[in-house]
Amino acid sequence: MALVNGSRSTILRQATSAWGLLNGVICVYKQPGISVGATHKILKNKICQDLNSMQRIPRQEVVQIQRVPKTKPIGEIHSINTEVDHEVIGEIDDGKGIIRIVKQKSFADHPLLVGPGYTWQDVKIANANKLGLESSGVMVLGINKGLFQAQLIDKNRWLKTYVVSGQFGKATDTFFHSGKVLEKAKFEKIQRFLIDRMLARSQASHQKLAFDVAGVRMDTERAYELASQGVVRAATESSPIIYSVKCIKFDLPHFDLEISTINETENYLCRFIHELGLKLHSVAVCTKIRCTKVGPFSSDLALLQKHWNLEYVLDNISKTSEILKNFNLFEREPMVGKV
Template identity: 35%
Template structure:
């Protein structure tokens, strides 16, 4: 049974349905794993040697003697010891709120440390977001309190595309600002061309790419690549798109389809939340997670090198200024 638990160290993804809190999903997985671990066949209880009194026929009749006997250790009996596994640490990655659904990454055992490494890698995530033109609510969702109704007949796909282009352009400028990397270096330039530049510290929500997947007024669907986001932020984006188009819009669905290296294909459905499936999912994800973290380390080296180069140039500039003050004192500020 210890060997069975030994395979439960790593990361895996499950599919979180809408309407369920993320804590409920995590607790359900944890409970299922503990139940299956404790249902496995136990090793037989160890034996202990005991000297038990017994009677034997002797010359003077029955005599009392001690007989060597092996008996099972009752303290190891399931009814006495209870379940072997009473605790299993299952940690949660980037959360999904109750209304959202999609890829939800969990860590078990030593995988909880990997969750921290993935968090510090600042990986991007991808969502499909559905919206509905013509309504405005207090929480930007279709289930919120209705505030306003508007017309939407004037909205065209071309107008929507223009708004999306503006959103992506403004976020790209912010991305370069918070990435704090020198684009004059060859490595940084190549990363920028591939769209791999990202901030290595906490920043406001950033959209790295946004496009329209479906436009059938009043319904529309977007694909959003982002980082440091919340699902409520994505609902607000839908609301602001409606305002920019001289109308209103509410969000009807937020679905995460990718979280770092994990996609919908990796996410286990409720019927797959079993010991065997989770252990297989952990094994299959190890290479992907390792590769993603290795790429992040390489990016961090470029990021650190860029900082060192800028600091060196700044130091040289300061030194030149100090030298100029000594050589041409008449240029100093009076």
């Protein structure tokens, strides 16, 4: 198997060459209903399958001296024996038999003895952002030497954008539509402007919370300077903060919200939908959570599961490395993108 590494315009045939390039950050699209751990294992197995189908390091050759019965004329040189994969390079008749000098490939690194060259345990993967079991969308991962970069991205607390779908009229014990229904309520009087009003209030309260977490009063010059630089984010892990929320689709009883946030969890987003229903004198459940953007990484860059193979992964590492050149991960950027 040969891989074309498009960004470097090179053809990779050796597994070791491809393995040497398998270091960095990639962006994949996670499917709902699959855990993060299972996603890691699927990706690792597909990468290892491609690596093991490529050319391996040639087996070492060793020279052996053997005594064999005197059945062949002296000086006869045999061709390679395909069964034992050896070549006779010389013979000496000492009167008692033939001493044969044989060059053959070592069995110490035979594929049937050492097994596959790469297994899923060899590939190291860490998350820069985590998605819950029922969530789907963009997930940024660090591979091998890219683990440290993934940790830095996580510490920089880049904004993450979600499209969260909800349904009015029922409430469950998990705040997700698959949970046990606990309550039903009417929703016919809910209108779009009422949702927009409630979302604006929630956004305003969270914007104030962002300054409180940063330890800055909103009526100070420091608060103005921070706001002029972009999105004010907490330097440490704190409670979830929503920087932007708006309704992008309204079709009773269904609706979609676009939420830009940090420090969020799947349960928090589901609870946000539940609380929105209560504020509108009804009830609501979350039906779908999809992450569309993590900092500068959008869903356009994310690899679908059908593209989880070595060639696409290496190409994705090249693309993300070009994007990361614009960011100093060792310093917290005040803004990844304006909300």
